[in-house]
Amino acid sequence: MNPIYEHNRRAWDERARRGERHTRQVLAKDLKNPLPILDPENWLGGNLAGKRVLCLASGGGLQSALCAAAGAIVTVVDISPEMLTQDRQSAAEHGLKIKIIEASMDDLLALSEAGFDIVIQPVSTCYVPDIAAVYRQVARVLAPGGLYLSQHKQPVNLQADVAPTSSGYVVREPYYRTGPLPAVAAGSLHREADTTEFLHRWEELIGGLCRAGFVVEDLVEPRQAGVVVQPGSFEHRSLFMPPYVKIKARRVGKPSDEPKPAALWTPS
Numbered sequence: 001m002n003p004i005y006e007h008n009r010r011a012w013d014e015r016a017r018r019g020e021r022h023t024r025q026v027l028a029k030d031l032k033n034p035l036p037i038l039d040p041e042n043w044l045g046g047n048l049a050g051k052r053v054l055c056l057a058s059g060g061g062l063q064s065a066l067c068a069a070a071g072a073i074v075t076v077v078d079i080s081p082e083m084l085t086q087d088r089q090s091a092a093e094h095g096l097k098i099k100i101i102e103a104s105m106d107d108l109l110a111l112s113e114a115g116f117d118i119v120i121q122p123v124s125t126c127y128v129p130d131i132a133a134v135y136r137q138v139a140r141v142l143a144p145g146g147l148y149l150s151q152h153k154q155p156v157n158l159q160a161d162v163a164p165t166s167s168g169y170v171v172r173e174p175y176y177r178t179g180p181l182p183a184v185a186a187g188s189l190h191r192e193a194d195t196t197e198f199l200h201r202w203e204e205l206i207g208g209l210c211r212a213g214f215v216v217e218d219l220v221e222p223r224q225a226g227v228v229v230q231p232g233s234f235e236h237r238s239l240f241m242p243p244y245v246k247i248k249a250r251r252v253g254k255p256s257d258e259p260k261p262a263a264l265w266t267p268s
């Protein structure tokens, strides 16, 4: 496995062991009414019964369990064995059926073409250098007309310092950059200090979807900003830069032959 993916896999294994942010498993009370937790925007239309759902880079035992409780036929893919162990635990504890596959989000050859009606991907594309490769894989496994709900880190969230100076949060990293981002100090809630992350520009996040054969039907910036907040806190930094973007896209056609954005960094 490429060393960066190996590093991120180990980092997420450790994060799961330590029970850190974004590793929480489903709670029994969540399963009584799973859809508003899974899909607060109601992009799924309130009904997952019988739908073939892929929870992509979604280990941890939260989204997969919510989908299964809502009646979906669920597969979860993740690179971290420990995160997937939690899906196994959630399934066993709550009597749910979840198919578990260890794989990288940009290599879904273990999954059949057009085998899913819906793909749900929480924040995770920041862990791979080439988001277009992920989109191509999602387009391949989604049936025509299928929905792809994904969440990503906004570029500026990855460009700016995690802590403020007296004049605000310095946007330090160039927008037009390649390669892994410099590591950040531990303690940030916007960045996972122990992982290696990559910035994807808007033309890659949104334009890349269109070039992969999707149409964008909606886009939201989940509000994380606080009203009265401590400088340096998650809510304070979020006042200046929304950390995430959520995109609703539908697979409509074949990936286009349009020219692609400039070549990305690839690990040696």
Ligand SMILES: C[S@@+](CC[C@H](N)C(=O)[O-])C[C@H]1O[C@@H](n2cnc3c(N)ncnc32)[C@H](O)[C@@H]1O
Pocket: 005, 008, 009, 012, 022, 023, 024, 056, 057, 058, 059, 060, 061, 062, 063, 077, 078, 079, 080, 083, 103, 104, 105, 106, 122, 123, 124, 127, 128
């Ligand atoms: C922010 S967590 C998302 C999952 C979590 N259930 C949540 O609620 O947010 C990011 C996930 O991406 C996974 N991941 C990192 N790199 C990956 C890759 N190349 N392929 C698949 N999964 C990957 C991590 O193991 C982790 O489970």
